[in-house]
Amino acid sequence: MTLTGKQKRFLRGLGHHLKPVVFVGQHGITDGVIKKVDEELENHELIKIKLGQNSDDGTADVVEDLAELNAHHVQSIGRVVLMYRPREKDPEIELP
Numbered sequence: 001m002t003l004t005g006k007q008k009r010f011l012r013g014l015g016h017h018l019k020p021v022v023f024v025g026q027h028g029i030t031d032g033v034i035k036k037v038d039e040e041l042e043n044h045e046l047i048k049i050k051l052g053q054n055s056d057d058g059t060a061d062v063v064e065d066l067a068e069l070n071a072h073h074v075q076s077i078g079r080v081v082l083m084y085r086p087r088e089k090d091p092e093i094e095l096p
Contacts, residue, residue: 003072003084007095011046011074014093015082020050028057029065038069041085045093051079 003011021040024033040047049062057065059076063083071085086093 003074003095008074010096011084011093012082015046015048015074018046018048018082020048020080022047022049024049024051024055024057024062026052026054026056028055029062034066034069037066037071037083041069041071041083042087045087045091046074046082046084049081049083051081053079055079 021044022033022037037047037049051057051059051062059079059081062081063073063076066083069085071083074082074084076082084093
């Protein structure tokens with residue numbers, strides 16, 4: 001499933017007020033970061049990931065490394081990435 005432009009716009013509106021829940025440090029995407037992103041996506045469905053100033057990874061690298069989680073990249077602004085993955089049971093966000 002890929003997101004349409006309308007769905008991305010809807011998710012960007014929902015994600016505007018969110019605070020980052022996962023921070024990527026100087027070591028980049030580690031197994032611990034991947035596990036944390038997976039847990040947060042299951043809990044919240046829509047999350048922000050913040051790349052630290054010391055991180056060597058760019059936003060494109062983060063999105064590529066997190067592709068195994070079957071999450072959708074909604075938006076990147078600066079060093080912040082917005083990701084979405086519906087819950088398997090009882091999804092809270094209903095896409096248009």
